[in-house]
Structure formats: structure tokens, C-alpha cells
Amino acid sequence: MAAGMQRIAINSGGGYVPGLNAVVTGAVLAAHNLGWEIVGIRDGYDGLMVDDNAPDGGLINLSPQIVENLGGAGGSILGTAARNDPFRMRTINADNFVQEVDRSDELLQKIRTKKIDAVISIVGGSALTGAHALSVAFKLSRKGLRTVCIPKSVENDVAATALSFGFNSALGYTTETLEHIRTAARDVHRIAVVEVLGQQAGWLALQSGMAVCADVVLIPEIPYDLRKAAAKLREDEKAGRRPSLVVVAEGATPKTGDASPTDKSQNLQGHGLRKSLSPLSDPLFGEGARVIERSGLAAETVALQLQRLTDHATLPIVLGQMVRGGGPTAVDRQLGLGYGAGAVRALENDQTGVMVAFQPPDLKFVPLAETINKVRTVPASGEFVQIARALGISLGD
Amino acid sequence: MNSQASKGLVLNIQHFCTNDGPGIRTTVFLKFCGLRCKWCCNPESIGQKPELAYNINKCIGKKACGRCLQPPAPEGAMYVLDGSDDRIHINWDLAHGCGEETTSLCPTGALYLFGKEMTVNDVLKEVEQDGTFYRESGGGITLSGGECLLQPDFSAAILAEAHQRGINTAIETAGNVPWEFMEKVLPHVDTVLHDHKLTDPVRHKKWAGADNKRILENFKKAYETFPDKTFVARTPVIPGVNDDEEHIRSVLAFIRPHKNVVDYQLLPYHRYGEPKYRFLGKVYELEDFTPPPPEKMDHLRAIIDESFGRTAPGTTG
Numbered sequence A: 001m002a003a004g005m006q007r008i009a010i011n012s013g014g015g016y017v018p019g020l021n022a023v024v025t026g027a028v029l030a031a032h033n034l035g036w037e038i039v040g041i042r043d044g045y046d047g048l049m050v051d052d053n054a055p056d057g058g059l060i061n062l063s064p065q066i067v068e069n070l071g072g073a074g075g076s077i078l079g080t081a082a083r084n085d086p087f088r089m090r091t092i093n094a095d096n097f098v099q100e101v102d103r104s105d106e107l108l109q110k111i112r113t114k115k116i117d118a119v120i121s122i123v124g125g126s127a128l129t130g131a132h133a134l135s136v137a138f139k140l141s142r143k144g145l146r147t148v149c150i151p152k153s154v155e156n157d158v159a160a161t162a163l164s165f166g167f168n169s170a171l172g173y174t175t176e177t178l179e180h181i182r183t184a185a186r187d188v189h190r191i192a193v194v195e196v197l198g199q200q201a202g203w204l205a206l207q208s209g210m211a212v213c214a215d216v217v218l219i220p221e222i223p224y225d226l227r228k229a230a231a232k233l234r235e236d237e238k239a240g241r242r243p244s245l246v247v248v249a250e251g252a253t254p255k256t257g258d259a260s261p262t263d264k265s266q267n268l269q270g271h272g273l274r275k276s277l278s279p280l281s282d283p284l285f286g287e288g289a290r291v292i293e294r295s296g297l298a299a300e301t302v303a304l305q306l307q308r309l310t311d312h313a314t315l316p317i318v319l320g321q322m323v324r325g326g327g328p329t330a331v332d333r334q335l336g337l338g339y340g341a342g343a344v345r346a347l348e349n350d351q352t353g354v355m356v357a358f359q360p361p362d363l364k365f366v367p368l369a370e371t372i373n374k375v376r377t378v379p380a381s382g383e384f385v386q387i388a389r390a391l392g393i394s395l396g397d
Numbered sequence B: 001m002n003s004q005a006s007k008g009l010v011l012n013i014q015h016f017c018t019n020d021g022p023g024i025r026t027t028v029f030l031k032f033c034g035l036r037c038k039w040c041c042n043p044e045s046i047g048q049k050p051e052l053a054y055n056i057n058k059c060i061g062k063k064a065c066g067r068c069l070q071p072p073a074p075e076g077a078m079y080v081l082d083g084s085d086d087r088i089h090i091n092w093d094l095a096h097g098c099g100e101e102t103t104s105l106c107p108t109g110a111l112y113l114f115g116k117e118m119t120v121n122d123v124l125k126e127v128e129q130d131g132t133f134y135r136e137s138g139g140g141i142t143l144s145g146g147e148c149l150l151q152p153d154f155s156a157a158i159l160a161e162a163h164q165r166g167i168n169t170a171i172e173t174a175g176n177v178p179w180e181f182m183e184k185v186l187p188h189v190d191t192v193l194h195d196h197k198l199t200d201p202v203r204h205k206k207w208a209g210a211d212n213k214r215i216l217e218n219f220k221k222a223y224e225t226f227p228d229k230t231f232v233a234r235t236p237v238i239p240g241v242n243d244d245e246e247h248i249r250s251v252l253a254f255i256r257p258h259k260n261v262v263d264y265q266l267l268p269y270h271r272y273g274e275p276k277y278r279f280l281g282k283v284y285e286l287e288d289f290t291p292p293p294p295e296k297m298d299h300l301r302a303i304i305d306e307s308f309g310r311t312a313p314g315t316t317g
Helices: A020-033 A104-113 A133-142 A167-187 A203-211 A226-238 A261-277 A297-310 A320-324 A330-348 A383-390 B120-137 B152-164 B179-188 B201-208 B213-225 B245-255 B274-280 B294-307
Strands: A007-012 A037-041 A059-062 A089-092 A098-101 A118-123 A147-151 A191-196 A216-218 A245-249 A314-318 A354-359 A362-367 B007-017 B025-030 B051-054 B078-080 B088-090 B111-114 B116-119 B140-144 B168-173 B191-195 B230-237 B261-268
Touching: A007 A020, A007 A330, A020 A037, A020 A118, A020 A330, A104 A133, A118 A133, A118 A330, A133 A147, A147 A330, A167 A191, A167 A203, A167 A245, A167 A320, A167 A330, A191 A203, A191 A297, A191 A320, A203 A216, A203 A245, A203 A383, A216 A226, A226 A297, A245 A297, A297 A314, A330 A354, A330 A362, B007 B120, B007 B152, B025 B120, B025 B152, B051 B088, B051 B274, B116 B120, B120 B152, B140 B152, B152 B168, B152 B179, B168 B179, B179 B213, B191 B213, B213 B230, B213 B245, B230 B245, B230 B294, B245 B261, B245 B294, B261 B294
Parallel strands: A007 A037, A007 A118, A118 A147, A147 A354, A191 A245, A191 A314, A216 A245, B025 B140, B140 B168, B168 B191, B191 B230, B230 B261
Antiparallel strands: A037 A059, A089 A098, A354 A362, B007 B025, B007 B116, B051 B111, B078 B088
8 A cells, every 4th residue: 555645646748649538537536536636747747847838837636526527528638748858858048058958856856846746647659759758757767756657659559558548549530531531532443542650560550451441551560562562452453342542551661672781881981080970971871761751751652653553543641640639439438547547556556667558358567667668569470460461451561 | 279179079071062151162060059940950960969879770680789788888778679670779768878888889880979079180181181172162161060159169270270271261150159159250250151040039939949139139249340251141941930021021131231241042941851860869840841842932032132132033042
């Protein structure tokens, strides 16, 4: 039993996902039942750190009355901070220079001053995708903050949990939209190439593509060869099925046959000083790097090439960030309430530095050290991939 | 030359530049900047110290190497994902502050540092290689950055030495520095290329990180204090941010009373620096911005041409 726990806080870092209020509601109701006060910190930790944005002190007093109707609503009562980091806070110093300063000690002091005994943080996906919130929570935990994290991700790429909050809602919205797009594309004899979120993990593309029986699904875990995808589309057409829908995760990449980079770098001995000063002087610097230059590039690239290969008019469409909006599905409502209440239960059981993880049929508390630096990706020979193949969906390989 | 002036942090030396002042020039990029322009194409130049960067394409993997997975690399800073690809990934939150002790572990140069300490002589030795081109084209050396005026002693020493050797000098500056820094360097500069990013101070702070009050004070004072120097105003034209006539006209109103401001050039937004953000573990915030259309640039340049009494469009820059 947590000794002396009287007042806790909850905040959200990383990007937005549908229905965050369900998590807040779960935590508030569970804390209330234990007789604990609970406050929300606005916009990650900005509520405590950025005075300009905090006319009410940056804290929201949360009660069962306040969250009574939040569970089903879209939006977030807390707000979120996608990139802000108390360890590198952008500050303007006395010389009017912008600089990034470690203000984590100041944050911890403010948390103590506000008599907050522990913080529940709703955190984003993998470190690879630039979601710093989990790493920030890990670092704050190492500095002594009692903290429990809750995984959220529309890409379902957080390790150690089978289901991140927000994924099911995004999947539902994506599936519904794909169905609309496919119908329209088929009617006008075009192939829609729809880009969905998924830099490292292709769950959203694969599962939504399966749900609508897309013709082709391209995911980051399986490098694609569009000639094979085009051949499949031609076969379908011969069999009387008009191709109409290709789903591509934004991080999907073509198969390549690059030589090893070390072989190439040996040709650069003559660059001497320039090369030692900056790799940018290296003409091969960054060659072949997988950079998502902007949203829509994957759809545009695949659409253009498929048009050449199939002689069908293609239509690139980007769903992108749109799927982050809206309210939660029934599954996410339950999951969110469960995650919120589970985080309070973790604190009640004196757990700290852990993430609440859904490992069916249980909610478990996983040390943060076991969740960072990992990405939950689609196993290339796993059950979902096999089902997709059984449904006749080409994965471009 | 005092010890403070003799060494500085250099990011890169780029040869045969044609857009950084008159003629063919060698541009020396110095590290450290006091602004955070969201469109910055040299993010590796911002920090005051050498910065860690990582190119996964040069990594040979944990099985073949794996040296960076052990101390002195910080715990959790480097890691390998499950699966067949055993190349290293970086947790940029945990790798923050890694220096040479970490990059020296990497035999292939996948891990490296942006920024190297150099002496004035080191820099001039590299710059003088292009002496023939300077003489033929009227070019010379340009100090850029980052903000080259944030290493005022080093910059002044390089430029003074360049003058000694008969090399034309220029600087590129955003002007967000104490006046004393500018006062120290400008006596050794022939051409000052200076930025007017946004007119409104609140919007300047939003898009470039700090307001422009001191910047404008510095430039006005510089025009008046150094009447024999050549000044060229410049604006990086960012669609939807500062690509409006109002900004162009306000810059013209600011510079035209000063006869030593000889030109105003517009630099269209580009995305060439974007991949570097990934190599540094930084986020490129203008993900969906695209370069301004040529017609827009022509229209804005025509306003400048008119102000400078030039009739043919597109002759400014």
C-alpha cells in the first residue's frame, strides 16, 4: 500500500490520439475512490514550466463531477506537448540568445511545491518516432520522481503492450475511410493509393487494409517490389476483380541492392580536412538514408510507379494526422478507463518507474527500462501477415 | 593574436560558393547560433559545442562491431531493435551530451561530431587554396554559420588575417548579438550580408525563437558606424510566413535611407537541410512546407527592383 499518497497528477506527452479523456476519467475515478486528490498538468509539463501559458497555475483540479461526461468525448482536457522536454527546455537568456537548458531540477521542485506525490504520464510511441515523452518519464523516474506511464499510440508501436491506447479508434476511422475511398475509386476506374501513419510499424496499414480487403498493403517491415504488386493487380483484373485500393504505411520502403557503405567510404580518402570537418562534405553522406521528407511522399511515389507499371490511373491520398482526431471507440473507452485506473492501482501498490501494459488477459506493470528503445513491429511471418496473404492481399514481396 | 582569438569551433569549409558575396568564395561555417529559425537548413550549426550525429547507413551492426553499446557510451543511448537488422539506433534523449569519448568508439564514422576546433592558420591554409579563383572572380572568404559573430574574437582574427593576405572578406549574419561583437568584427569585413527575417517582433520570436528588436538596432547602428562597408540585406522567403509585400516593403523602408546598403536579395525557401535533422535526432517542424513558386519570387523581386531603380526583374539575386 502506498504510504502517504494524498495528491497525484496526470499529464500527457507526445502526439494526440483519439479519446484521451477516457484515460483521465479512469485515473480520476480510481484516485477518488482511494480518497486521493488528483490534478491535471496542462500540455505535458508546460503547465508547470511555462508561466505565460498558465494563468491558472497550469493545473486543473479534477473530480468525478468534472470528468463525468468526458469519457465519450473527443479532445483532451489536459492538452499535450509533443516535443517539449524539461531536460532541454528552449529558453531565451539575458543576452536574447535562444538556448536549450536542463530545467528538470526546477520541475521536480515545482512538483514538490505543489504537493504532488506522483505523476501519471500518458506517453507516446517509440524513441525512433521522435516521441520523447517515454524517455523523459524514464529520466525523471531516475531522478526520483514517482511516476507511472500509460502507453498511447495510433500506430500501436509501443513495446511491452499488446494494445496502445488510441490505436483501436484510429483503426476504426481508417477502416471506415478506406472503405469510402475504395468505393469511389472503383466507380471511377482508378486505383487509390492511400498513405496511413506508420513510420516503423505497419499495424495500422496492415489491419485496416485487411479489414477492407485491400488489393495491396505495403508496410515498413516488408520491403516492397512494386513490379510484384503490379503483377498481382493484373492477375486480379484478369480474374474479373477490378483493383482499386493500395494501402501504404508512410515508412514503407522499396527493396534495395545497395553495396555496403564501408566499401563506398573507402573511395573518399582524398577528402582529408573537409571530410574530417563535416560528413556533409562527403558526397555519399546520407546516401540511401530513409528519411520521410514530408507526409504524402510514400503515396505519391507508389502511385506514380504503379501507374507506370499498370497503366491504370492512380490517385494518391493521405490520411495522415486526420486519424488522430475524434472520440474513442468502445474498445478504447474500456482500455482508457482501464489504463487510468490501472496506473492508480500501480501507485497504490507502491509501483514507480513502470508502464501499465495490456498483456491479455491482464494489465501488468512493466519497468520503463524494458519499454524504451523498443518498437513493437509487425512480425514478417506472424499471424497477421499470414492472414493477409490468405485473403489474397499482396504485401509487395 | 590572443589565445581566445586563435582557436574557434568550425563546422565546415565549403569551396566554390557563388551566393555568399561577390565572386567565387570559400565559405567558413562557424558553430553556435542564438536563433532557432524553423526553416534552418544548417541545424548542425546551432549548438555551442560539438554535436553528436549518426548515419545509420555507415553502421556495420552489433555482430560485427557493437562497440558503442558499451561504456563509456551512456546507458541506453544506443540500442539495437529486435529483428535481422542489427544496426545501432540512437535514443537521442539519453544520448544528449555524448562527445568524442563516444564517437571515437565508432570505426566506420557512423557516429560523428559536428564541429571541430581549428586555429586561424588552419582556416586560412584551407581558404588560400582557392586564391586563384578569388583573384579571377573578385571573390574571397565568407564567414557564415550558425552565427559567426558569436565567436567574435576568432572571426575578427580570421578576417584580419585574410585582409593581411589580400583576400576579400564577407560575413553572413542574423545580427542577434551584443553590439560589441559586431563592433569588433565589422572593421575587418568588406561585405556584410545580413538577414531581415520578419518585421513584426512577436512573429519574429515565434518563427525564429527571439524577437528582432536588438537585431534592427544593431543593423541601423552598423549602417551608420561603418559607412564605408557594403551591406546587402537578405530575406529567406518562407511561404505563408514572410512572403508578403508588406514585409518586403518594410525592409526596404528600413534599408533604403542608407546608401551603403546596396542590395536586397530574396532567398527562396528550400528543404535541402531536412535530412540533417534526422541525422541529429531533431524534428523538422516545417514538414509540409514547399518552396515558393517562381512567379511569387519574381513579383517580390520586382518590388525591390523598383525601389532600387532597376527595371529588369530578377536581377537582384
